[in-house]
Amino acid sequence: MSTATxxxxxxxxxxxxxxxxxxxxxGFNAENIWVSAPDDQHLQAIRKRFGVSxxxxxxxxxxxxxxxxLAVKPQVMADVCRDIAPxxxxxxxxxxxxxxxxxxxxxxxxxxxxxxxxRVMPNTPSLVxxxxxxxxxxxxxxxxxxxxxxxxxxxxxxxxxxAQENLLHAVTALSGSGPAYFFLMLEAxxxxxxxxxxxxxxxxxxxxxxxxxxxxxxxxxxxxxxQLKRNVMSPGxxxxxxxxxxxxxxxxxxxxxxxxxxxxxSEVMAKELAGDD
Ligand SMILES: NC(=O)C1=CN([C@@H]2O[C@H](COP(=O)(O)OP(=O)(O)OC[C@H]3O[C@@H](n4cnc5c(N)ncnc54)[C@H](O)[C@@H]3O)[C@@H](O)[C@H]2O)C=CC1
Ligand SMILES: O=C(O)[C@@H]1CCC=N1
Numbered sequence: 001m002s003t004a005t006x007x008x009x010x011x012x013x014x015x016x017x018x019x020x021x022x023x024x025x026x027g028f029n030a031e032n033i034w035v036s037a038p039d040d041q042h043l044q045a046i047r048k049r050f051g052v053s054x055x056x057x058x059x060x061x062x063x064x065x066x067x068x069x070l071a072v073k074p075q076v077m078a079d080v081c082r083d084i085a086p087x088x089x090x091x092x093x094x095x096x097x098x099x100x101x102x103x104x105x106x107x108x109x110x111x112x113x114x115x116x117x118x119r120v121m122p123n124t125p126s127l128v129x130x131x132x133x134x135x136x137x138x139x140x141x142x143x144x145x146x147x148x149x150x151x152x153x154x155x156x157x158x159x160x161x162x163a164q165e166n167l168l169h170a171v172t173a174l175s176g177s178g179p180a181y182f183f184l185m186l187e188a189x190x191x192x193x194x195x196x197x198x199x200x201x202x203x204x205x206x207x208x209x210x211x212x213x214x215x216x217x218x219x220x221x222x223x224x225x226x227q228l229k230r231n232v233m234s235p236g237x238x239x240x241x242x243x244x245x246x247x248x249x250x251x252x253x254x255x256x257x258x259x260x261x262x263x264x265x266s267e268v269m270a271k272e273l274a275g276d277d
Contacts, residue, residue: 005066005148005152006033006034006065007032007034007066007067007068007069008033008034008035008064008067008068008093009033009036009061009069010037010058010061010062010068011035011070011071011072011073011080012035012036012037012043012045013037013042013071013072013073014124016069017042017045017049017050018124018125018131019098019122019127019152019156020035020046021049021127022127022128022129022131022155022156023155024050025129026129026155030052031053032065034054034064034065035047035055036055036058036060036061036062039056043056058080059086059087062084063091065093066093066094066148067093067094067096067152068093068095068096070096071098073099074099074101074273075273077097077099077102077110078110078273081107081110081111082110085111085112088115089112089115094118094141094145094148094149095107095108095118096117096119096120097118098120098121098122100172100176100269101267101269102273103119103270103273104136104138104165105274106274108138116137116138116142116145117137117138117140117141118135118136118137118138118141118145118146118149119135119136119165119168120133120134120135120136120149121133121134121168121172121176122176123175129155129156129157130157131153131158132157133153133157133159134161134167134175135150135160135162136161136162136164136165136167136168137149137161146161169263169266172262172263172266173263182211186204186207186211189207190204190207214228
């Protein structure tokens, strides 16, 4: 990533903090980052934590950078885009939206039309440099702009381009929402182990380390996850009992159902919000 790149964030919430934190931990200069939001706890917290420049003026914020990241909730995006449209049309930065289910054409329309725009579906582990992001560029985005936004997201994890915009629904349901699926698993394991008598802190430590270890192994191994799972299942042993319980209880079907629910919600949001003009 070029050290001269300047980047503005409109919105100072969970996802903006995760991206900014990851970028700074990777050597990005806080002086080149601006953030705007209403004067709330988020904005003050982000300045204190990362030393970035802040403002409550979205237009001013948008004017400060080569890349403007739209990091507000989808429901307020229309107002935010219409407000900054005059300055965006004037300075023509690369616009980046991280909002779930909001199509590039809808955003571009709200921004006055004809702007280079990349949609990114990131996730919160970006904060610790372990993000997973899907990216899609509209036809106005140059190769150089693609390279710079890719560099930002690669600096905080994995960044994968998708060829068609509608594949971002699939990315959202996988890696965008995905951290929450694994946190749920951690909660459930910790609760079960605590019931069995282990102290809560110890249960959490062992569960987290197990999840991190399994993920690292899956990333490094030449074997697929099914084989890695079989390697843990000693015949007649303990794991076999647990895995059979998961399978008999319909875990695969439940995962598919949960994935589809997130996917469908992303599609519905796109339709609902596209009509908001
Ligand atoms: N939280 C997550 O795991 C992920 C979130 N996203 C997307 O990121 C976006 C932001 O989500 P979160 O950070 O979770 O939400 P959040 O609620 O934590 O943050 C939203 C931020 O927008 C600010 N804001 C509200 N109205 C504003 C306005 N008019 N102008 C400027 N700022 C305003 C709020 O003060 C807050 O700082 C959403 O569009 C969401 O779809 C995408 C991937 C993952
Ligand atoms: O739940 C949401 O809508 C956002 C998008 C992916 C993760 N959080």
